[in-house]
Amino acid sequence: MAGQFYGTQAGRLEKYPGRILKKVQKREMLTKLGAMEPMPQNKSEKIVWLRFLPYGGVDNQWLAAGGDTDFINQHLIKEGVTPTADSISYTTFTATLQQIGCLYSYTDKTRYVHEEGSEIPSEMEDQAAQRLALCREMMVYGELKSCTNVFYGGTGNSVGTVNGGPSKGMLQNISRALLGKHAIMLNQMLKSGPMFGMQSVAASWPIYCHTDMEKTFENLPGFTKIQDYGGRELLDPEYEIGAIGRFRVIVNPLLTYQPGAGAAVGATGLKATGGKIDVYPLIIMGRGIGGGDAFGQVPLRGFDSIKANHRPPSEISKSDMLGQRGYVSAQTWQAQAILNDAWMAVAYVGTEA
16 A cells, blocks of 8 residues: 655645844954044045154154254254244145945845745845945955055065965064054044944054964964953954954954965965965054054944935836835945055965964
8 A cells, every 4th residue: 555655745835934044244343443534425525634744754753763963953052043944744645435335126026925025125135234334344454455564474575475474573573663653552443333433442553364364373472362361351352362462363254365375385384275375464553653543434434324225116116117126225435545554564474274
């Protein structure tokens, strides 16, 4: 007797609708740093920052090496003689606002017939906001990687010759370069949340890099894990992994690297693609001793910072008289520029395999 088995005839559905799984989310990181300039409407497409130069007109330099006596002599006054009047000079930095946005669409049939029809529009709204936030983060990341204060891992002198990871000596060289140009450790960043404002943080030079760098930093001599910080406040509670000297290390999988862009991997033990070392940028941030910032940007804050729209199919329009299409859109503006290369640094290194 054959009987009725599960596979005798296919069921009408044969699927159980499980829960909708959480997707990958991102958080602001680099877009919380630098000089923040909220941009009012109807002013210009360009934003211009200005920085006054020290006496003598040489950027980031008050005294040349061995120039202490000359500096003193320039300020000695002779009896009864009026000294020659000096002037001051400044430099400017310009960035152009760029409009970024995205658009989704769906049909009325999707909305009213599909089993996930009520979820799809709201997911589109969420992803539109996430895409713009990620785009802004990558625009800032790209700008910071253009810094001219550059260091390379191992004995390399370019990205293509990188043959080592970060070392304590490299970090000491970066620290010396920053201090020599009157840079100080970062002690404030943009507040989390929708409104504009700054918050104080523990002074340090943060290093921002890809999550693949975690193992390499943890194996450096003198590295302190966050569990051993004591009462020190974290720059980023989720992504900060520890500190070494004046530096705090924050990792993020979104801070992409260049596969196979370095030297031949050989016996270095470094992560490689196609026989060549994968190269990872390290973004090191500082600021000026007088409160100046290494770079500036337009912050995404306030009521008018992002324009988002959802037009459901039920809204009849001239171009859709039958109400067959729905749209989800989002757009905003972004500008960023390095203001002082000497107050920050970028290092290109390999990481342990």
